[in-house]
Each structure stands twice: as structure tokens, then as C-alpha cells.
Amino acid sequence: MTDIARRGVVVAGGGPAGLAAAIAAKEAGCGDVVIVERDALLGGILNQCIHDGFGLYRFKEALSGPEYAARFIDRIAGFGIDVELGTIVLDISPEGRLLLSARGEMREVDAGAVVLATGCRERPRGAVSIPGHRPSGVYTAGAAQRFVNIENIMPGRSVVILGSGDIGLIMARRMTLEGARVEAVIELMPYSSGLPRNIQQCLVDYGIPLCLSAAVVETVGMGRLEGVRVADVGADLTPIPGTERFIPCDTLLLSVGLIPENELARAAGAEMNPLTGGPMVDDRCMTSVPGIFSCGNALHVHDIVDWVSEEAERAGRFAALYAAGEDPGGGPRDGVRLVPGRGVRYVAPSRMKCGAGRDDSGVLLAFRVLEPSRNGVIEVGANGTVILEERRSRLHPAEMIRIALSSADVARVRGLGAGVLEVRVR
């Protein structure tokens, strides 16, 4: 190992979250910002997302993933932000010392502040335990996307997709466009877990059947997959006897959920949120470990990249202030806890600061509901007082909902002296 270098803000991960955080840290005045990315290029998962639909909110354009990433990568070079590609962050201590590995060499770096922007990974086959042998032809949807869009390899010709999340839906269209036949998309829940626009554009437009309340109960085949057995499921999500049917296929793509990538946050001792799989953060995106921040899919799984970039800018800005010793926020465990109430799965951030001396320009809450509904009212309340309510014509678990508390709302919470603020649906 060589001498320990001292850096200002170190960003782990060069996907859209890491790119936006690094730019924001630089704009907030940090003279020494470095992105550490294990891959050979910046852009993260966007590099394999060659479909359009990125940047609709931020740039008012339907960009492809690489085009969206390029808007940020171009600025990184212009800003003089250091980039270390092919370098993995292996460990972080609670004091902000990082262990990096590149080309067989290990070295340590001390950071004034760290932003964890390491994204998420797909749940593998083992996580859904489908009975059957272990034939080839079973892939996660993201792995298949990489094969098709980057490696130019077709995983198969007749395909069943398990899970109707956005990656599964997008791969249904992609495989069809590449000449495969997509037999069906199988979804355990009585509703799709993908965005409505993706159901329309990726399944309906191509006549691909979506089987709701159904499960793959067996993979058939020894060497190569020959088909899957599918059964309907009841309200308890277990298969209904007698509903089994066989769907011949040579490929099964699994799109059964994403898990925030958080070994580093755990290694640093950050308090984790079991509801999101990410660390608990306050409204600066700071974890329970002072000076370590988290954003993007590492914090909670986002459906829209525009919101990833926005959240990461907040993390980068506050990381720069922390590194400069100008952080206005107080200790990581101060402030009001934000908790999910009736009908809400999780809320991010987990805490908001409303202490004196902080520039309270408002707080943006992001959350997901537990089940679909129409004309639901979102309520944010504390100590029996409703601080804010908003009616939404449609609420769906697939769509992350964002609701802004103004500085006046935050002041009201402060006035109530509440320790807990609840977000619920009625």
C-alpha cells in the first residue's frame, strides 16, 4: 500500500447519482472532488438502457440512457472533477477512510466527505426459489439487457418473463424487437409493478400477454430450459391447485425486484432502513455516520432517473459543505423522524432537520404506497395535526410519489415540537 491521500469529496459510483452528486459538490465550492467507478466507463446502468424515456422532467426531452448520462459526463470533464475508472471501493471506515482496489493494487484514501452512489442489483433466481433443475436459459432481465444491448448476444428465441417491473417490461419489448417471441409476462400480484406507460408501450403495443396473479412454479429442462409451468395464485399468493399450465420457452427472464447495493454503508456502520434496503438518511442525504451521504438507487429504488439526479445534487451539495466544515445541519440523529403510516410502504428521507440555524428551504419527501387506489388523499401529519394534504387521482406502488413540504410547513412542524411526522393515505 502507498501513502494515504487526503481528498475533499469522494463519490463512490459513477452512475447518474454519482455524476450529479460530483457536479453539485463542485458547484458548492469543493475544489477536490473525485468519482471512483468500478466499471470501465461512467454512466452506470444507463449505458445499457438504449430505449428512450429518460430526462422527460429535467430536460423536457425523451433521451436514451446513454444520452442522458452524456449530459452529465460532458460537464464532469469541464469541471475538472477527477474520475478513477476500473477502481472499486472495497471498504469505508466510519471516519471516512476508503479502501480502493484498482488493477490488483490496494490503496487508502481519507475523504472530507463520502457520497455513496453505488446503485442497486437485481434479485437473483435464488431469491425466488423456483423448483426444477438448473437448466441454462434463466437470466435476470438486467443481465439479458446487457447481453443484447452491449454484448450483442441474444439469450434465446422464445421467452417468458417473470415479474412485470419496468426492467421486465422493457426487456419484453427489446426481445420482441430483436426477433424473439415473448410468450407471456407473469406477475404474482393482481397489478403490474411497472409504470403504466411501459405497460402500454412494451406489452399492449406488441400484443404480449400479461398474466396477473400468477407464478412460475417449475422450470422444466435439464441442459437447456424447455419451458415453465405456471399456475394462478390466490389472495394469499400461493398457487391454486388445478390451474397449472405449461408454457414452452427456451429462456426465462427474472425481473423480481432490485436491492440497493449497500455493503459499504453497512461497513461504515450506517443505520439501515429495512423498508428500503438503503441507509437511514436525513434531508441532507446524510446517513447516521457523520460525513457519509447516500443517494440514488443505493438509497431507495427510483423509477425515474430525473429524481435520482435531483436527490444526488442534494447529497453532493451537503457533502461539499460538510467537507468544508460548513455543514449547517447538526448531528445525524437530530430532527424529526419521518415514518410511513396507513397505506405507505416507506418514506425517504428518514429524518428531517428543523433546528434553528439551518436554512430550512423546505423538504422533499419521496415514498411509495402499498397498493393501487384512485382519488386517494395523501396526508402528512404530526401530533394529530395535518400539516399537508394532497389528493391524487391515481396512486400506484410502481410510482414513487414526491411531495414537497414548504419552509412554512417545516416551521409548523417545528412549532408543534413533534418528534415524528407520518405520511399516510386515506
Ligand SMILES: Cc1cc2nc3c(=O)[nH]c(=O)nc-3n(C[C@H](O)[C@H](O)[C@H](O)COP(=O)(O)OP(=O)(O)OC[C@H]3O[C@@H](n4cnc5c(N)ncnc54)[C@H](O)[C@@H]3O)c2cc1C
Ligand atoms: C432496465 C432499466 C430501465 C430503466 N428505464 C428508465 C426510464 O425509461 N426512465 C427513467 O427515468 N429511468 C429509468 N430507469 C431507472 C434509472 O436508470 C435508475 O434509476 C438510475 O440509473 C439509478 O442511478 P444510480 O446512479 O443510483 O445507479 P446506477 O446507474 O446503477 O449506478 C451505480 C454505479 O455505481 C458503481 N458501483 C457500485 N458499487 C461500486 C463500488 N463499490 N465501487 C465503485 N463503483 C461502484 C456501478 O458500477 C455503477 O456504475 C431504468 C432502470 C433500469 C435498470
